Amino acid sequence: MSTTALPHVRLDSIGKRYSGTKALDNVSVEVAAGTVHALVGANGAGKSTLGKIIGGVIRPDEGQVFVGGRPVRYASPRDARTDGIATISQELSPMPHMTVIENVYFGIEPRRAGIVQFRQMRRRYAELVAEWGFELDGGARVESLRTADIQKAEILRAVASDAQVIVMDEPTSSLTSIETEKLHRMIDVLRERGKTIVYVSHFLDEVLGLADTVTVLRSGRLVRTAPVAEETEESLVAGMFGAAAAAENFTKPAPATAPVVLDVSGLNRRGVLRDISLQLRAGEIVGVAGLIGSGRTELARAVTGADPVDSGTIAVDGTVRHIRSPADAMAAGMAYLPESRKDDGLFLELSVAANITFADLRSVAGRLGVLSLGRERSRTRELLDLTSVRPANPSAKVGHLSGGNQQKVLFARWLLRNPRVLVLDEPTRGVDVAARAAIHRLVNRLAAEGTAVLLISSEIEEVLGLAHRVLVMRRGSITREFSADPPLDAVMEAAFGLGGRTIA
Ligand SMILES: Nc1ncnc2c1ncn2[C@@H]1O[C@H](COP(=O)(O)OP(=O)(O)OP(=O)(O)O)[C@@H](O)[C@H]1O
Numbered sequence: 387m388s389t390t391a392l393p394h395v396r397l398d399s400i401g402k403r404y405s406g407t408k409a410l411d412n413v414s415v416e417v418a419a420g421t422v423h424a425l426v427g428a429n430g431a432g433k434s435t436l437g438k439i440i441g442g443v444i445r446p447d448e449g450q451v452f453v454g455g456r457p458v459r460y461a462s463p464r465d466a467r468t469d470g471i472a473t474i475s476q477e478l479s480p481m482p483h484m485t486v487i488e489n490v491y492f493g494i495e496p497r498r499a500g501i502v503q504f505r506q507m508r509r510r511y512a513e514l515v516a517e518w519g520f521e522l523d524g525g526a527r528v529e530s531l532r533t534a535d536i537q538k539a540e541i542l543r544a545v546a547s548d549a550q551v552i553v554m555d556e557p558t559s560s561l562t563s564i565e566t567e568k569l570h571r572m573i574d575v576l577r578e579r580g581k582t583i584v585y586v587s588h589f590l591d592e593v594l595g596l597a598d599t600v601t602v603l604r605s606g607r608l609v610r611t612a613p614v615a616e617e618t619e620e621s622l623v624a625g626m627f628g629a630a631a632a633a634e635n636f637t638k639p640a641p642a643t644a645p646v647v648l649d650v651s652g653l654n655r656r657g658v659l660r661d662i663s664l665q666l667r668a669g670e671i672v673g674v675a676g677l678i679g680s681g682r683t684e685l686a687r688a689v690t691g692a693d694p695v696d697s698g699t700i701a702v703d704g705t706v707r708h709i710r711s712p713a714d715a716m717a718a719g720m721a722y723l724p725e726s727r728k729d730d731g732l733f734l735e736l737s738v739a740a741n742i743t744f745a746d747l748r749s750v751a752g753r754l755g756v757l758s759l760g761r762e763r764s765r766t767r768e769l770l771d772l773t774s775v776r777p778a779n780p781s782a783k784v785g786h787l788s789g790g791n792q793q794k795v796l797f798a799r800w801l802l803r804n805p806r807v808l809v810l811d812e813p814t815r816g817v818d819v820a821a822r823a824a825i826h827r828l829v830n831r832l833a834a835e836g837t838a839v840l841l842i843s844s845e846i847e848e849v850l851g852l853a854h855r856v857l858v859m860r861r862g863s864i865t866r867e868f869s870a871d872p873p874l875d876a877v878m879e880a881a882f883g884l885g886g887r888t889i890a
């Protein structure tokens with residue numbers, strides 16, 4: 387037990403600056419071997435930056451990292467991996483064109499005389515998924531996977547390489563509750579085997595239930611490191627945002643009895659969606675619950691022209707619209723916030739302002755004949771304010787924003803358009819509790835102004851908290867409908883296909 391005398395990873399007075407921003411300022415943290423050490427903080431607090439420094443993705447400007455008592459300075463994540471440190475990143479970017487198996491064993495392929503032993507690799511993969519209870523087709527190309535499955539591949543990759551320290555940056559933000567459970571069990575086993583986990587999460591209940599120790603960061607500075615036993619959700623929130631941050635209770639506005647804005651009838655897509663009909667009224671928030679793979683995202687994509695359909699009609703404000711592309715959907719007054727901000731939404735090389743106004747360029751230009759830059763700028767500022775994007779600088783490059791702030795930019799983009807129909811897929815994924823509350827307020831405000839909202843979320847509490855009605859999907863069909871405030875277990879049972887009668 388000589389290793390327990392030394393912290394497994396020790397960060398000493400770490401500083402990291404990005405033009406103008408101090409992402410980390412004099413942060414010292416000790417991560418004990420064989421523990422789960424959580425990092426919490428608001429969006430932009432510096433959690434990912436700290437994780438990246440441990441994982442060799444970036445290097446600190448100041449201070450020193452020690453691993454097992456030795457000073458280290460990794461040139462790359464690969465360098466860190468050789469030293470037993472693996473990172474599961476927030477951005478989910480393994481080699482997209484390769485298969486899951488190739489990704490999992492990338493760089494550690496079993497070889498004989500220099501030749502990769504594919505059969506052995508497949509056998510090891512089968513053992514690996516069996517051991518950890520994950521279902522994931524090893525032959526699938528990573529680019530074809532949904533976000534949760536990419537996350538699973540990343541986790542398997544870390545485990546396969548026998549990493550001693552695993553940095554997990556919001557690993558559960560795209561997992562369902564069952565998968566989250568599995569991951570938690572997996573982490574318990576890793577800890578039993580003496581592995582060290584650095585765990586970034588915005589789910590404070592998760593942190594309190596899972597971690598041994600928690601470090602709170604605020605604006606790049608260390609607030610404190612403490613055993614979780616000494617913390618509560620309230621104490622963590624106070625640490626993250628300052629004592630002034632009060633928990634906010636959310637009240638649902640009265641359900642609308644208003645005209646139908648979105649009328650979807652008999653939508654089919656072979657093997658994906660079956661006979662989907664639904665109506666959204668002005669001001670109504672309709673939640674879609676269901677397991678991953680139940681067709682929720684596919685529904686959102688079909689309605690908004692991102693995927694083709696085989697049959698069915700979509701009417702907006704009583705007029706049937708031929709929606710064959712996202713541009714058609716936009717022209718019909720629909721806005722779609724996709725699940726994956728990186729693939730479907732943001733231009734990482736462009737500024738915040740350009741990303742927000744992108745969707746609006748045409749309508750502003752159409753209405754005014756020319757683009758009014760002044761108007762655009764003031765609206766952008768207003769929206770940054772509303773969504774509390776940090777830094778609140780319209781000319782910052784979106785690629786330089788923290789994950790949660792990128793999500794807020796995407797949100798701001800659609801707010802600018804005042805859509806008739808807003809389709810949200812995992813709108814608060816990766817955003818901190820304060821921004822989450824802000825987004826919930828915005829969704830309500832839009833609904834109060836007459837927008838019809840279709841809300842997809844893996845967080846059942848979010849669906850139940852916001853929606854006036856809840857639709858449950860299973861295997862590509864809508865199988866149940868609940869009016870206001872259904873009990874959580876009834877919705878869960880319906881999602882699993884248990885209990886109750888299905889609607890025709
Ligand atoms: N490549 C970069 N260029 C410029 N600024 C950056 C870069 N990466 C991070 N930053 C800034 O550093 C700060 C910390 O970012 P970081 O990603 O560590 O936050 P975070 O705590 O992980 O937030 P989130 O909860 O939103 O993921 C932010 O202000 C961010 O805008």
Ligand SMILES: [Mg+2]
Pocket residue numbers: 433434435476555788789790
């Ligand atoms: Mg982050």
